[in-house]
Amino acid sequence: MKGVVFVELFEFVEQNYDVFFLQDLIEAADLPSGGVYTAVGTYPGCEMARLAAAFAQKTGLSVPEIMKKFGHHLFGRFVVNYPAFFEGGQDALSFLASIEGYIHREVYKLYPDAELPRFEIRDQTADGMALIYNSTRHLGDLCEGLILGCLDHFGEAFTLTRTTLRADDVSSIQFDLRRA
Amino acid sequence: MSDLVEKMNAIIARERASRKQAESLLETKSLELFENNRQLQASQARLEYSISVLSEIMNHAPDGVILCTDDFKIHICNRHSCELTGHAHDLLINQPVDKLVHNISLMLNRTKSGNFTFARQRLTRADGDIRIVDIKGYKGPIGQECHYVLMVQDITEKLHEEQQHSKMASQLEEARRLEAIGALSSGIAHEINTPIQFIGDNIDYLGDAMQLINQSYQRYEKLRAEVWGIEPLRDLVAEIDTFNASVDLPTMIREIRASLDDARAGIRQVRDIVRLMKEFAHPGTGQKDPVNLNELIGNVVTISRNQQKNIATISLQLDETLPQVPCRRSQIQQALLNLVLNAIDAVAETQSGSGEIAIRTCHDDEQVHLFISDTGNGIPPALRERVFDPFFTTKPVGKGTGQGLALAQDYIVTGHQGRLSLVEIEGYATTFRISLPLRAPDMNLSDQEVEHDFVS
Ligand code: HEM
Numbered sequence: 047m048k049g050v051v052f053v054e055l056f057e058f059v060e061q062n063y064d065v066f067f068l069q070d071l072i073e074a075a076d077l078p079s080g081g082v083y084t085a086v087g088t089y090p091g092c093e094m095a096r097l098a099a100a101f102a103q104k105t106g107l108s109v110p111e112i113m114k115k116f117g118h119h120l121f122g123r124f125v126v127n128y129p130a131f132f133e134g135g136q137d138a139l140s141f142l143a144s145i146e147g148y149i150h151r152e153v154y155k156l157y158p159d160a161e162l163p164r165f166e167i168r169d170q171t172a173d174g175m176a177l178i179y180n181s182t183r184h185l186g187d188l189c190e191g192l193i194l195g196c197l198d199h200f201g202e203a204f205t206l207t208r209t210t211l212r213a214d215d216v217s218s219i220q221f222d223l224r225r226a
Numbered sequence: 227m228s229d230l231v232e233k234m235n236a237i238i239a240r241e242r243a244s245r246k247q248a249e250s251l252l253e254t255k256s257l258e259l260f261e262n263n264r265q266l267q268a269s270q271a272r273l274e275y276s277i278s279v280l281s282e283i284m285n286h287a288p289d290g291v292i293l294c295t296d297d298f299k300i301h302i303c304n305r306h307s308c309e310l311t312g313h314a315h316d317l318l319i320n321q322p323v324d325k326l327v328h329n330i331s332l333m334l335n336r337t338k339s340g341n342f343t344f345a346r347q348r349l350t351r352a353d354g355d356i357r358i359v360d361i362k363g364y365k366g367p368i369g370q371e372c373h374y375v376l377m378v379q380d381i382t383e384k385l386h387e388e389q390q391h392s393k394m395a396s397q398l399e400e401a402r403r404l405e406a407i408g409a410l411s412s413g414i415a416h417e418i419n420t421p422i423q424f425i426g427d428n429i430d431y432l433g434d435a436m437q438l439i440n441q442s443y444q445r446y447e448k449l450r451a452e453v454w455g456i457e458p459l460r461d462l463v464a465e466i467d468t469f470n471a472s473v474d475l476p477t478m479i480r481e482i483r484a485s486l487d488d489a490r491a492g493i494r495q496v497r498d499i500v501r502l503m504k505e506f507a508h509p510g511t512g513q514k515d516p517v518n519l520n521e522l523i524g525n526v527v528t529i530s531r532n533q534q535k536n537i538a539t540i541s542l543q544l545d546e547t548l549p550q551v552p553c554r555r556s557q558i559q560q561a562l563l564n565l566v567l568n569a570i571d572a573v574a575e576t577q578s579g580s581g582e583i584a585i586r587t588c589h590d591d592e593q594v595h596l597f598i599s600d601t602g603n604g605i606p607p608a609l610r611e612r613v614f615d616p617f618f619t620t621k622p623v624g625k626g627t628g629q630g631l632a633l634a635q636d637y638i639v640t641g642h643q644g645r646l647s648l649v650e651i652e653g654y655a656t657t658f659r660i661s662l663p664l665r666a667p668d669m670n671l672s673d674q675e676v677e678h679d680f681v682s
Contacts, residue, residue: 066230069237081240084248086255 047094047183048157049087051120055097056083058119067104075100088159091183110187117191118198125199138200139223142177142193143167163189173225174204178211178218186210186219193221290359290378295371298323298331310359310380312352323376326350327361334374339366346385349378358382415500422500426493433486440479499528514642516550517558519594519662523585526562530570536580538573538600540566543586551594551662557641558662561634565598565658568630572602572656584654589664593644596660597651604655610648638662 059068072081075096079089098109105112125132131149132141146165154160163181179189190208197204203226212218284291290307294300303318311318311326324331327347334342344361351357363376450466453459527540534540551558566583573581581601588595605613614635631646638644644662651657 065237066233069233069240072240073236080243082243082247084244084251086251087247 047089047091048085048160049083049089050085050157051094052083052089052097053085054120054123055094055116056081057123058116059101061119071097071100071104074104086157088157091161113185113187114191114194117188117193118195119191120188121192121195121199136200138197138202138204139170139172139175141200142196142223143170143175174223177221177223179221180216180218182216184213184217186217189219190221193223197223287377288379290376290380292318292323292326292376292378294323294374294376298334298374307378310351310357310378311349312355317352327359330361334365337365339372340364346381349380358385418496418500422493422496426490426497429486429489429493433483433490436479436482436486443475443479498525514552514554517553517555518548518550519558519587519596520544520546520548522555522559522562523587523596525559526566527585529563530566533567533570534583538570538581538583540583540585543584545587545589545594548587548589548594549664551664553642553662554637557637561637561646561660562596562598564630564634565660569598569600569602569656572600576601576603582654592665593661593663596662597649597657598660599651599654599657601653602655605648613648614646 056068059071075081075093077093077096079093083089098112101107101112102109107115131152136144146167150160150162150165153162161183163179163183163185166178166180168176168178177193179186186208190206193206197206204223205226207222207224209220209222210218211220284304285306287304287306290310291302291304292300292307293302299320299322300318301320303315305315307318308315313321322331323334327349330344330347333344341364342362347359347361349357349359357380360379360381361376362379363374365372365374367373450463454463523542523544527534527542566585569583573583583601584597584599586597586599614631635646638646638660642662644660647659647661649657649659
């Protein structure tokens with residue numbers, strides 16, 4: 047996993063708690079990297095899982111809840127860090143539909159070793175669509191948080207339904223978006 | 227408190243480590259970037275070199291190089307293609323190749339992948355000219371698409387040269403044959419001359435002897451008439467009379483004379499032919515003598531009699547008052563013969579395979595004119611200007627060298643400052659006119675003027 051995700055997670059923790067809480071978390075997670083991350087580096091995906099588990103233990107929140115909250119936060123960070131992607135004046139649906147073919151493709155140029163999910167878009171209309179998340183990294187909760195962050199960013203009200211299509215070595219999750 | 231300090235220290239250490247890691251990552255990345263850039267530059271230089279070499283090759287290739295894709299449109303072409311086709315580069319790009327060579331796309335489509343050769347194709351230039359080209363090339367994929375690389379070589383000149391060469395070779399062959407025939411005929415002429423000489427001498431001798439015998443006989447006849455009344459001789463005279471009556475001696479003598487005259491005429495004819503054969507064997511330049519053209523025409527008609535048989539009837543309309551012309555007899559005779567033989571060929575080529583040839587002579591104060599007309603198929607207007615070209619012939623290869631008219635023209639124009647031209651005479655398909663000056667012309671009559679006359 048790219049360091050940028052860890053760096054943003056640390057910021058998220060610092061914002062919501064404090065720098066000492068973060069230090070405790072890192073120590074508790076007992077990370078091979080020792081919690082030393084840079085945005086452009088690449089680190090084992092399991093460190094994210096360990097951090098999330100330690101976070102859960104310390105706060106009593108569930109890991110899915112933490113990942114969703116972090117995803118929501120992360121999207122806000124993307125808006126700040128990558129303003130170029132938000133210049134087109136799109137809406138939430140068209141933005142989400144453009145991740146596979148445009149945004150993640152641009153991400154790939156920046157980080158050639160990025161491990162990105164694969165998205166399928168189905169039944170896209172003005173009032174909704176289905177977005178299917180496929181990945182071997184099983185980050186469906188992070189994805190849900192990112193989607194919710196996206197909806198919040200564009201200020202649009204949608205009901206989001208989540209259906210697991212597959213959960214073995216590959217996660218396949220269908221997110222249905224309906225305009226509320 | 228010390229707990230807090232410890233924590234702070236741990237946080238600072240982690241942050242510092244992160245920064246160090248970031249720095250070393252940055253270094254690695256910039257090193258990578260540098261290395262990539264270097265490689266990129268090197269490969270760009272290689273690429274640029276390849277491109278410039280390729281474009282040099284393309285631009286200096288002596289053949290047209292054309293690249294087209296499956297749509298059979300020209301995508302790339304080199305400088306020589308433009309020269310070859312007469313089209314500007316931009317006007318060639320995206321044009322169908324068929325515009326250059328009719329239906330080449332069909333042939334390209336049909337051909338198997340790999341190398342191909344289409345020999346002797348007709349390429350249409352921008353100005354409508356046709357060039358003959360050999361097209362060699364390669365059909366195969368470049369990237370995803372099927373491409374055709376065409377190397378177009380203009381062989382028009384080469385072909386022309388080859389034709390010229392083979393014509394020259396056959397002309398040479400013809401010349402050798404003529405030389406051999408010449409040598410042979412002069413040999414034969416010589417061989418015939420000797421016996422003919424003594425046959426002639428013998429006949430002359432026989433004629434003279436006959437004369438003497440006749441004179442002697444006349445005397446005997448006188449004697450016979452005198453002695454008729456003398457008794458002892460009467461029986462003898464009667465016997466002679468009976469015999470004479472049975473052989474009709476006077477008639478016989480007349481006939482002997484006539485047949486000796488015939489024999490003499492025959493020998494004269496043989497001598498004439500032998501002389502002509504000699505002349506044809508050695509048509510040297512020689513000096514000019516006054517020649518009666520009508521007589522030459524007679525000779526030519528005699529010589530070509532074999533060729534005329536069942537093909538042409540030759541009618542003569544000769545000016546009895548034709549003055550003698552200073553010329554090289556054998557050259558003019560050869561020129562005339564060529565024209566007559568051509569006329570016979572022309573007549574033979576018609577549907578009926580036969581026809582008429584008319585030869586007419588006339589004169590004015592300065593020149594004598596000779597017209598040779600035939601009822602052949604005529605010369606198409608497009609070819610009229612070319613008939614005097616040295617290698618022009620409508621006859622199939624091997625039938626004629628195309629030298630006949632050119633030679634005639636050379637003899638008449640260069641050899642005699644005369645003119646050979648095509649004219650129109652009602653009732654005939656083709657008429658050639660020969661005009662020869664009666665007096666040696668002044669030298670400032672330029673060749674050009676003469677030239678102009680027979681071209682028009
Ligand atoms: C400007 C917008 C976005 C940017 C710049 C961005 C960039 C990235 C980056 C850098 C990664 C990390 C890849 C790695 O660790 O190797 C990532 C992963 C991911 N992104 Fe995005 N992303 C954006 C929008 C979104 C949105 C809107 C979604 C949700 C639909 C999304 C879903 C994910 C998920 C689920 C992953 C985790 C990898 C996985 O599950 O296989 N991203 N993205």
